[in-house]
Amino acid sequence: MKSAVRATHGPEVLGGVGGFAGLFDASALLGYRRPLLATSTDGVGTKVAIAQAIDKHDTVGQDLVGMVVDDIVVVGAKPLFMTDYIACGKVFPERIAEIVRGVAEACAATGTALVGGETAEHPGLLGADDYDMAGAATGVVEADRVLGAERVRDGDVILALASSGLHSNGFSLVRHIITGAGISYGDNSAELGTTWGEALLEPTRLYTTPLLGLIDAIGDGVHALSHVTGGGLAANLARVLPLGSWTEVDRSTWSPSPVFRVLNEIAGTSLESTEGTWNLGVGFFAVVDASRAAEAIRTIEATGIAAWQVGTVHTTNRPAGEFEQGAKGVDGGAVRLVGSYAR
Template identity: 60%
Template sequence: MRAEDGPEAPDPAPPLTYADSGVDTEAGDRAVDLMKGALAAATRPEVVGGLGGFAGLFDAAALGSMTHPVLATSTDGVGTKVAVAQALDAHDTIGIDLVGMVVDDIVVCGAEPLFMTDYIACGRVVPARTAAIVKGIADGCAQAGVALVGGETAEHPGLLDPTEYDLAGAATGVVERSRILGPERVASDDVVLALASSGLHSNGYSLVRRVVARAGLRLEQHVDEIGRSLGEELLEPTRIYTPVLRELIDATDVGVHALSHITGGGLAANVARVLPPGLHVTMERRTWTPAPVFDAVQRWGQVPLEDLEGTLNMGVGFVVILPGADVAAAVRRCADHGIGAWALGTVSATETPPAGAVQGTKGTHGGSAKLVGDYR
């Protein structure tokens, strides 16, 4: 058989473009155009240059006035709370959650957060959706007094579905070395001041979503005991504490010894992280009533109290440890910012942590903390 009598060669495949593979660079450009207005408010005088550079620039000359500046940095995301935003197609507040989770960790050491960058990974760039997410991030940065100096939106077709995305961020701050807060400042008889959360914040959503699914609840349905739809409650943005905490740190009538951001692990675990060895905090449940959503999650899922408290913030978003004489002034300053605050417990010396106390969380080897009594 002659070669020319064989089967015909297949037609060559058509050219394959980047767009054919699922990445639309023009959509990314449209998203940037839509978010420009929101970014205008998320700035500081130290920001150099504008949008579109390969890196964000921040003028550090002001740090020259500090005696011994120490940089502080943090990175975080919002976990599976993004699944709720995606299910409801409501994306304008999830960025606020991101800012709160990142910048408020920086304040814990006494630092002032300066600037932040974000990263959004998605299955497909939807310009309006991306702009809504970034608007939330910009709104959160404006609340915190932090500059949003850059970010990245990356399409990952084949890895994420077109409706899926995840986001993360990183921020940098600065603190005078002599003013760094930490366990070494905490003393016996200090008071533990609780600052109210705005709700679930951005932790424990894997548990919450599982509870909601098992109970057969719909995100759109109204929940009488909560006073609004379940979805609205679950998307309530994380409270950003940076402004009030910076005021407390700088106040002459308040001596802050330590701060704790109540995130993953719950109240006792995060308080124990900022205590030195030999000190214990007893926190009284009777000092507050958790918001209805916490009771609802426990009841709907029959979640054991120990697991609930080790997962959710239970209505306490931040803790300030300070001398008892300064509590009244701190409570007044928190009220000026619209944040409820109350004395939650006290610090005491102990050679042996009480039975059931939490100790040694997140790799620390410090003090211990325990919740006692019943909720009010």
């Protein structure tokens, strides 16, 4: 575990692993004109219950990094360092090491130093095989380079970046469907080509490095980013659009991956009914200048992530009908999904 953590450390990290606090040399920030620190915290949620059910713990660490660090890049910030926290009923050293190795490897992939963490035993509160995890990260961005709704303009193009699967949201619904259908996580799924447990534990895709590369490539052409997490597609996009703007996201531009279709078929529900819970194949939105959209797609796809145009931002009077407007206390733009998903 320690070797995996040390692999995330550059010369900025002082003191190694195991102290009461992690130390990070911030002198690099002296090169910024007006550095703003960005911070985020999150957990993996009930997805850990599936990891525990099949005794597979090497992917949830990446889920944690994806949920925490990829929120920082939304404002255009470069991640600096992260800490994690694992609460468990009983410490099994090999299991904890497996979890933390996953965190460390994902931190390395996003250029984030894992500078510390905590593992706490909670006997009597958690069962011996139970655990939960959370993390927090800090990044930095120049004040005049912060991305967000204030940069978005009429005519901007909205790009979707493909997800790797469910990521780490909506697993209470997933587990409800699986349990109700009498499916065991060790059962094979012919439609998914693996066991249910393996399919559902597909780790969250990491977007930080590709998106920082996009910002470097087209600069001011990137106006806003949205991480599609809790709340689903329309709500998360609405959060990064300016008040008074609107857009329609065209479902026909993509086909949700099999795991979403199979779960909805088992539950007897439609893909559209789960748009507020699951990402349905879109892990991030990028709002870019229309003249740079084609270049942005090429830049993202060069990293191995599929990207495509799903809509356009408008500031004219919006058409009649129901839109989702803002979310999580943000008075943002208005978004609705239209059309039918491609097969």
